[in-house]
Amino acid sequence: MLSDARARRFLAFLLLLLAGLQAAAQERRQYNIVLIMADDAGVETIATYGGNSHATPEINRLAAEGVRFDNAHSQPLCTPSRVKIMTGQHNYRNYERFAYLRPEVTTFGHALQAAGYRTLIAGKWQLALATDEPGIYRGLLPEDAGFDEHFVGWPDPDRANTSDYVYWWPSIRDDADQVGYDEDVFSPDLYNRRILEFIEAHRTGPFFVYYPMLLPHVPFVPTPDAPRSDSAQDRFAAMVAYMDKLVGSVRARVAELGIAEQTVIIFTADNGTDSSLVNRYRGAPLPGGKGSTLQRGTHVPFIAWGGPALQGRSNADLIDFTDVFPTLLELAAVEDTGRYTLDGHSLVPKFRGEAGFQRDAIFIHYDPKWGPPGQRYRYAGSRYVFDTDWKLYSDGRFYDIRWDPEETRAISTSGGLRPSARQAFERLRAVIGQHPNSPNWGEQSVDGADRGP
Numbered sequence: 001m002l003s004d005a006r007a008r009r010f011l012a013f014l015l016l017l018l019a020g021l022q023a024a025a026q027e028r029r030q031y032n033i034v035l036i037m038a039d040d041a042g043v044e045t046i047a048t049y050g051g052n053s054h055a056t057p058e059i060n061r062l063a064a065e066g067v068r069f070d071n072a073h074s075q076p077l078c079t080p081s082r083v084k085i086m087t088g089q090h091n092y093r094n095y096e097r098f099a100y101l102r103p104e105v106t107t108f109g110h111a112l113q114a115a116g117y118r119t120l121i122a123g124k125w126q127l128a129l130a131t132d133e134p135g136i137y138r139g140l141l142p143e144d145a146g147f148d149e150h151f152v153g154w155p156d157p158d159r160a161n162t163s164d165y166v167y168w169w170p171s172i173r174d175d176a177d178q179v180g181y182d183e184d185v186f187s188p189d190l191y192n193r194r195i196l197e198f199i200e201a202h203r204t205g206p207f208f209v210y211y212p213m214l215l216p217h218v219p220f221v222p223t224p225d226a227p228r229s230d231s232a233q234d235r236f237a238a239m240v241a242y243m244d245k246l247v248g249s250v251r252a253r254v255a256e257l258g259i260a261e262q263t264v265i266i267f268t269a270d271n272g273t274d275s276s277l278v279n280r281y282r283g284a285p286l287p288g289g290k291g292s293t294l295q296r297g298t299h300v301p302f303i304a305w306g307g308p309a310l311q312g313r314s315n316a317d318l319i320d321f322t323d324v325f326p327t328l329l330e331l332a333a334v335e336d337t338g339r340y341t342l343d344g345h346s347l348v349p350k351f352r353g354e355a356g357f358q359r360d361a362i363f364i365h366y367d368p369k370w371g372p373p374g375q376r377y378r379y380a381g382s383r384y385v386f387d388t389d390w391k392l393y394s395d396g397r398f399y400d401i402r403w404d405p406e407e408t409r410a411i412s413t414s415g416g417l418r419p420s421a422r423q424a425f426e427r428l429r430a431v432i433g434q435h436p437n438s439p440n441w442g443e444q445s446v447d448g449a450d451r452g453p
Contacts, residue, residue: 031205042273149198
């Protein structure tokens with residue numbers, strides 16, 4: 001028989017072993033995942049980030065109950081961001097033109113599907129161009145992108161009002177069926193309802209929902225909650241409020257089902273706010289930055305709620321859209337991540353309050369090719385890199401963005417720079433030098449130039 005002392009040591013050993021096994025099991029848990037991406041909503045539209053124009057109580061609640069990332073950046077424009085977030089790669093690897101993604105690419109949908117997840121996309125697609133023949137598309141289709149189910153806005157050639165941004169009288173591709181709805185139907189309600197039904201049906205998990213919202217993208221329209229709003233600014237405010245309500249309904253459904261500990265909700269946006277709008281941010285007016293390489297073109301909300309995310313934390317680390325794919329892989333307990341070519345790093349340690357990977361700077365390759373082929377594009381392409389204080393373009397323009405966020409005056413680098421500026425310049429220049437050019441860089445950009453906004 002064991003002595004009392006040996007028995008106590010053996011019991012302590014067993015308890016430690018059990019704790020270790022429980023921790024390992026926790027690490028291997030496959031969390032349900034809901035990735036919500038608003039359309040054209042910079043940080044100034046969200047109250048918890050310092051926005052003064054919109055209350056956003058539901059998104060504020062996500063932040064209060066989760067982790068708010070204060071320095072997250074997208075691409076400056078929608079399709080470049082969608083390609084980047086879905087593939088985990090910088091645009092120079094796979095971005096060829098606006099509203100298009102090569103059919104053979106690997107998306108986070110494929111990866112989670114392979115990990116045993118049931119997958120759904122509901123909302124905006126924008127990755128398959130229409131050809132001259134009605135109803136025929138080229139590019140990546142939702143059914144080929146790793147989604148078991150899709151419910152996405154889709155132009156219907158048989159209807160007069162066709163656009164994947166339609167809010168009222170929508171046309172939606174419901175898996176194999178093209179479904180037209182009446183003019184009194186508000187499409188964001190349909191996407192949201194499909195997502196809530198999917199979450200409830202697959203609550204035992206694991207499931208993955210990709211929710212690229214239409215709201216609050218143009219056209220600025222009345223919502224069911226504000227049918228009499230007239231001006232663009234008032235309608236935009238109503239659309240932000242409706243977006244906030246729908247985000248809250250997803251959180252509420254997860255909580256009601258009792259699966260919050262097993263589910264992670266990530267909320268972000270694809271780029272800055274529409275440039276026709278002005279919102280108040282930290283007490284001052286701020287024009288929307290969509291399409292621009294200024295910080296207000298890429299600085300977006302990024303919040304993680306549920307699962308391993310600690311409550312009430314904020315994080316000031318630099319976060320890039322390439323980080324989303326590897327984050328989803330870790331949440332899905334995928335171990336053989338080496339099969340995927342990824343440019344980012346998992347944020348899961350940061351969800352838990354750990355340091356994780358520390359990025360010194362964010363690199364952005366931006367060549368949007370937005371507009372009719374063969375014509376000058378509206379937005380010029382640029383390559384640039386920045387941290388919280390400094391920003392360097394590949395053509396040599398250098399800015400102190402703490403004091404000059406609008407980039408009104410470039411710092412001359414030909415003369416003497418003070419030591420801190422020289423050190424930052426050399427460090428950022430080295431980051432740009434790490435990235436090769438893409439074969440079609442600059443084609444059909446404005447003047448073919450590599451320059452800023």
